[in-house]
Amino acid sequence: MGHQASSTSRPTRPDGAAQNKAARNRMRGACRGFLPTAPKPTALKPTAPKPTAPKALSGVSRPTRTRLAVAALAALSLVAAACGGDDADNDAAGDSGNEGLSGTTVTLLTHDSFAVSPETFEAFTAATGVEVSHLASGDAGALVAQACLTAGEPLGDVLFGIDNTFLQRGLDCGIFEPYESPGLADVPDEFELDPQHRVTPVDFGDVCLNYWVDAFDGALPPPAGLDDLIDEDYAEMLVVPSPETSSPGLAFLLATIARYGDGYEDYWEALRDNGVSVTSGWEEAYYGEFTVGGGDRPMVVSYASSPPAEVIFADPPVDNPPTGVITDSCYRQIEFAGVLAGAENPAGARALIDFMLGETFQNDIPLNMFVFPVNVDATLPPEFVEHAEIADDPFMVDPAEIEAQRDAWTDRWVEIVLR
Amino acid sequence: MTLGPTAGWRSCFAEARPEAESQPGHRQAAGSVIAAPPQDAASGPPPASAQDAAEPADASRPAAVKQLASKLAAAVLRRWQVVPAAAAVVFMGLFFVWPVGAVIHRGLGGGLGGGGGGAAGVGGLGEVLGSASHRSVIWFTLWQAAASTALTVLVALPAAGALARLRFRGRRLVRAAATVPFMLPTVVVAAAFEGVFNRLGLAGDGGLSLRHTVWAILLAHVFFNYAVVLRIVGAHWASLDARIEDQARVLGASRLGVFRHVVLPRLAPSLAAASVIVFLFSFTSFGVVLILGGPTRATIETEIYRYAIRRLDFSVAASLAIVQLAAVLALVIVSILMERRRAAVEQPRSGAPAPRGGGPALAVNLAVMAVILGLPLALLVERSLLAGGGGYTLRHYSAMAQQVSLLPDTALAALLNSVKFAVPAATLAVVVGAAAVVVVLRSAARTGRSAAGLLDVTLTLPLGTSAVTVGLGLLLVLDRPPIDIRTAVIVVPIAHAVVGIPFVVRALAPTLRSVSPRLREAAAVLGASPLRVRREVDLPAAARGAAVGAGFAFAVSLGEFGATSFIPRRPETLTAPLALFRLLGTPGDALRGQAMALAVSLMVLTAAVVFLMDLWGDARSGVI
DSSP: OOSOSGGGOOOOOOBSOHHHHHHHHHHHHHHHHHOTTOOOOSSOOOOSSOOOOOOSOOOOSSOOOOOOOHHHHHHHTHHIIIIISTTOOOOSTTTSSOGGGTTOEEEEEEOTTOOOOHHHHHHHHHHHSOEEEEEEOSOHHHHHHHHHHTTTSOSSSEEEEEETTTHHHHHHHTOEEOOOOGGGGGSOGGGOOOTTOSSEEEEEEEEEEEEEGGGOOSSSOOOSSGGGGGSGGGTTOEEEEOTTTOHHHHHHHHHHHHHHGGGHHHHHHHHHHTTOEEESSHHIIIIIIBGGGTOSBSEEEEETTHHHHHHHTOSSOOSSOSEEEEEEEEEEEEEEEEEETTOSOHHHHHHHHHHHHSHHHHHHHHHHHSSEESOTTOOOOHHHHHHOOBOSSOBOOOHHHHHHHHHHHHHHHIIIIIO | OOOOTTHHHHHHHHHHSGGGGGOTTOOOOTTOOOOOOOSSGGGOOOOTHHHHHHOGGGTTSOHHHHHHHHHHHHHHHHHHTHHHHHHHHHHHIIIIIHHHHHHHHHHTTOOSSSOOOHHHHHHHHHHHHHOHHHHHHHHHHHHHHHHHHHHHHHHHHHHHHHHHHOOOTTHHHHHHHTTGGGGSOHHHHHHHHHHHHHHTTOSSSSTTOOTTSHHHHHHHHHHHHHHHIIIIIHHHHHHSOHHHHHHHHHTTOOHHHHIIIIIHHHHHHHHHHHHHHHHHHHHTOOHIIIIITOTTOOOHHHHHHIIIIISOOHHHHHHHHHHHHHHHHHHHHHHHHHHHHTOOOBOOOOSOOOOOOOHHHHHHHHHHHIIIIIHHHHHHHHHHHBOTTSSBOSHHHHHTTSOOTTSSSOHHHHHHHHHHHHHHHHHHHHHHHHHHHHHHHHHHTSSOHHHHHHHHHHHHGGGGSOHHHHHHHHHHHTTSTTOOOTTSTTHHHHHHHHHHHHHHHHHHHHHHHTBOHHHHHHHHHTTOOHHHHIIIIIHHHHHHHHHHHHHHHHHHHHHOOSGGGGSOBOGGGOOHHHHHHHHHTSOOHHHHHHHHHHHHHHHHHHHHHHHHHHHHHHHHHTOO
16 A cells, blocks of 8 residues: 555646736737747747846855745846747757767656656657657655665666755765756746756746635735734634645745744744644645635645646636635745766757757646746746736745755654644 | 366265264265265275265276376476475565665665675664654554554454355455455545544544544554455355354354354464454555544654655665564564464365354444445545536546546546556466465475475565565666666566565465365375366365455555555556546646546446456355
8 A cells, every 4th residue: 555645745836927927928929920930040049138136045054035036037038038939949959969869768757746748758759859768756755765776877867856855865866967958048047056057947836825715805814924824813724734744845844944044943833823733745734624625724735836726627617716825925846857877868868858948848837747837938828827826036945955954844843833 | 056176076075074964955976975084084095986986087097006196296296386486486585575675775874786884774773773752653553553453353353254154145245345445545545534534523623533543543444454354364264164163052152152162263364364464554554644643643654754755864764664674574473373373274165155144243244344444435436426516427437538637648548557557466466476375385294394484474574564665675676687677567567466465375375274184185095186186175275265365466456556656657557546646636626526536436446356356266166
């Protein structure tokens, strides 16, 4: 019997810049109107001058909350992205250095939550002649554990699905070969957490508090952010998954650490006194105790993409999601891909990583994995544009610090909240 | 009523017993003219006339030639036993012992190739045993498993008796349906339990709340393991001679007295077998502990997962895995000794279970089953039919044929894939398990007894070993030529078979052990070739056990998502448990409805397959 309990699960993910994207999409439409037969660029085109926003992360001892200037970024790259990169399906793989690749196979290792449309990898094969063999197992933690145990004799060529929570562990295990993809030109710098390019960002998502819209009104508005949660008005309303056994649970703990620093202990004591409920995994929290599943708690730790999912997979169809996102509680998770050290087909692996940054793959991400593409040129589906709220100011903690402190933080959390 | 080709032998000897002659409705094998076989098998050959009944075609051959042939065949068979023995040893060695050993070795800091890491390893183990929190986890794991086992046996034993001894309409269906919980993913079961608690008002803040209590864990373990006791003990019980109980009753024993002094002692082997499986299942239970027990409860299994996967601390994980293995090893050895020592050798009884009264007892048992098994399952069925807007609908079922963007294939295809894995997995489990049991039982009386015992123990261990250990271990060792099959499709059914084998072994061993050697010897003396003895004496007795074991192996494969979740799989081989987990991992009522429909389809499929296997087993063993 299995480990299918909650903890291995990786539910839906969030968005960051829906409004900006929407704006850009509108602009793109305009561009199309003007340039219906815009010539395709022959090589990956850097999207205009990339804004040099301050690096999101710092390695200082105190956890720092960093602001991702997503809005500014998207706005800056808007013009170039909208008019320049339009329809440019040049996934870099077809560019250079892959003459000998045709006929080879590249093996992609992912966690079980990875999904793409069947046509997507066919497009890669059509462009490069390289077949993709996809192998999936476990969750992000299991994936990293496997990769570390088989370091040097990897099970495949490319690993996708390591996130910023486990990133440092993967880097420490030495499982990745550096590779700087030209496709990174379309990716905001904030997502590139490894200066040596051992991993390449592919998508991102925000873990955020979700609330049941009908449970709140003018008399009791939904909390504005983390600070409000310890208010008596919101007593007995919140359910969170445990950071010990759940990825979103850990992300939420990291959000509080990014927000309060060492004060997170006092904050959690206050949350405990305010009647926070803890489950082992996301499923029990969301379907067991959150209002959605018939529970009596109108606030839950989930994802920014959960409301769009509630619309897309509604039964019967609805126009608006029954849930909303409290954007000032969001913790950003970035998922990376990397060429595995000792890969049998490193050239194919690099081509695949280039492809994963291209628009064909990036456009396919939201509806398959419910996370958001990192490529600023990617198009979001309408449900995401309409119903996904973006934290333009998400919390983050430096991966190296997570690696150093994770166990101490969760141990302390257990002492405070569960004992 | 079919009197299969096998029934001749058995009725021959059953009739030979003096008390059998007075049994009404007892079948007579055509043309058998049989003197009572000697009570002591060694006392001498039976009268020649018996040979006519047994092997009419051979009657004209000189006895000496036949004896010689028989001896030769026996010698060949003895030699050939090496083959199944070797197969079982190689299989378990390759796919269980080696991987687990490797992952523990690696976890303790040793390289795979050479020694070293010993000091760090011993230190890690000492650290785990020295820590109060780890000790309390170990203690909780042990006692909740023991309590779960006791509770399961207590609740399911009467039902096993009712199904073995009473004849009623739908008996087989009930027996098959009881297997269903076995393959249900814990996420689904936990949701069903929470639902039932809610309906019964046991989830609220009142004093009766079961939420996140030990009771919720114990109840769920009873739910999961009910079928183990019901089927393993039931199959054995049905093969016991009911006339002895009648005699005790006639002689004035009370019902309870008969049970305590006549039935229970004879059931000891299968009780031990079933108990060890229930214990190991509860011992390594993962989802139930995490979901129903809540975030404050931890067992060795959940701690291994937490340290290996969430914390990537392989040293503590490996130390915990050693503790887990040691505990399981000790328990399995004790239980197998019990199973052997208490094995009551008697003549199996063929024919239908005698219909007798016991209406009230049956009613009580069925009521208990309806509450413990029926309520959660019914709740799942209801949820699969609930329309989002209110009322009921079948659209979640029809949706299974359409692909959701989250999944690489349709839910229906996932269901078919699961069957495609379960069939070879169950076959492999039965073949390896049966081969091993034959060896273990035959060797018991001869040399190599301890080697056989070791095999017996090893075959049961996978059930008590952490899925993390097995899953990661398989990845570690299967990477060297000639077998780099880490990513091959066959690893999945192999991993399933490793977990299924203990069921086959533990279901087969008690029934086969209770076959009197006298029966075999008498058959041999009467001229049956060794192979024929196997076929006509052992097979009928084993058929039911084999069917029970195969049913479990099949159900386990359908639902297994422990070790398998760590093995890299191709997306096109999406299985039903994985599809369920993906569907439940994203918000949306349509996804949840489809997940419930998939779970119910899994239930129906499992019940149907187990039902058919039972039918086969019963037919082979002459039970109607």
